[in-house]
Amino acid sequence: MPISKLYTSAGPITRLGFGMMRLPVKEDQSIDRDLLAKMVGAAREAGVNYFDTAYPYMDGASEIVTGELLANYPRESFYLADKLPVWDIHSADDVERIFNEQLKKCGVEYFDFYLLHNMTASKLPSVEKYKMIDALDRQKKAGKIRHFGFSFHDTPEALEKMLGYYDWEFTQIQLNYLDWDLLDAKRQYEILTERDIPVAVMEPVRGGALATLSPAALDYLKSVDPAASAASWALRFAASLPNVYVVLSGMSTLEQVEDNLKTFSPFVPLSEQDYKTIAKTLEIYNASGSIPCTACRYCMDCPAGVDIPKNFGVYNRLLATKNEVEFLNSYNTLGAEHQAANCVGCGQCLDKCPQKIAIPELMPKIAERYNTIEKPSWFF
Ligand code: SF4
Ligand code: SF4
Incomplete structure (x- = not known):
């Protein structure tokens, strides 16, 4: 479907979306609500209208604080995305129970975007067994989900398989200039674009790795454009793709919010020369041999205590x-x-x-x- 079909009375979705996954925390590890309120306020003031949370984010606290902060704005003025924790579903009834719990936690009557969270081929038997898609399609028909999709972490082959399960309205994939070839993000983007399914991008900065890079890669980027942050290059890479309707940045500081807002005010798509700069940056960065961990923490907890x-x-x-x-x-x-x-x-x-x-x-x-x-x- 064309991206514009995703729009409601909140207007066009802003290219920058606020990922509510890595929220600022205080010393005791609780969410720094005051700082977050400033960050969300700055984003809203600049027009950001897409917020993406999920059941497990911040140990379950993200949905609550997201709902509380967004309650300051008319419901029809923003888009809220939430996700079903597929791995926590152990019966057909669990889908409705958790979905209703999420609506309550967020303090809303409906979700603009709702996703099966972190889909992989190995989760498909459970999705089928507990009829998760049927249950959520009913919520969509009841008006509690505006658009139904899934977030995805697997191979292009698994993606093709997943696409056969439903007439998905959008998907959320991990896409950034490191994973473009490394984790087949390019092929995934192509598969979705060929089928006219709009893409939300997660991990555009690779869990922060493309913001810090290596000193040599950072030096190179600075030599090309001293005023541009490394994160801005990564965000522009994702947002320059025409079938991407939103780029989600998991912002943790006010400085990150301000830097990201600068990147998108106004947004300038990458030029041919910019793509060459990114290719060279990647070459320098890859020479360091980094492990492609995004710090998503899905692997935790480890029974032996390893972080x-x-x-x-x-x-x-x-x-x-x-x-x-x-x-x-x-x-x-x-x-x-x-x-x-x-x-x-x-x-x-x-x-x-x-x-x-x-x-x-x-x-x-x-x-x-x-x-x-x-x-x-x-x-x-
Ligand atoms: S190692 Fe753990 S934290 Fe890192 S990407 Fe894999 S699941 Fe995520
Ligand atoms: S003990 Fe090692 S292999 Fe087992 S969960 Fe922990 S890190 Fe993974």
Whole structure:
């Protein structure tokens, strides 16, 4: 369907959407509501009208705070997207129960966009068994869902299969200039575009990795355009694709909101020269050999206590900066109980990782790297 068919009285969907996944937190790890209110206020003032939450985000608190903050605006002036936690459905009744709970948590009568969350081929038997699509189609017919789609983390083949299940109105895929070839985002985008299914983009900045890149890649981008942030290049890459109706950025600070708003005010699509700049950036970045973890935390909790994404985060930083002392400090800061060395190779995390990262193979390597680095005399 054409993108304009997704619009309601809220008007055209803004290219920048607010992902409510990585919200700012206070020292006690609770959501920093005051700061978030400022961030959402700034986004609304600049016209942002698309907000994307989900049942598990921020341990269930995202839906509540999203609903509370959006209650300050007329319901017909924004788009709200929410998602069914497919993995939490263990009976046909669960669909309606959780859906109604979500409406209540968000304080709304309907969702503009509703998705089967984190779809993979392995979840299809459960989707069929508990008739999730039929149940949500009924909610759509009842007016409680305006547009029905799914978010997706699997192969192009699995995507084709998924498309056969329903006349989907939109989809949400992971798309950024790193995954364009690495995780077949290009092919997925093409499949959806060929079928005229509008695309919402998640992880445009790869969980922040394309904002921090490696020092060499950052230096290169700065040499091309000193005023543009690395994140702005990544957002523009996704938003330049004609079948993309919204690019979701999981913003955690007011500075990120301001930087993103600058990127889209006004939005300038990538030029041919810009695509060459991105290709060169990628070449420099890939030379660091980073692990493609987006810090989504779907692999957690690990029964051995390993904080998987944090270990990948500190290791990637080492690969990018080659700063061994910083790595030693960061690894220690994870806390002995959360370090990679605790991995017992149970493999429980493997199927949960949308990026198909070989976690049980990599954890011992991270631990080994830590062990083999010569420690400075002052280290202990
Ligand atoms: S393989 Fe290692 S990291 Fe993964 S769940 Fe098991 S112990 Fe945790
Ligand atoms: S290892 Fe995979 S599942 Fe875990 S946080 Fe990283 S990308 Fe997400």
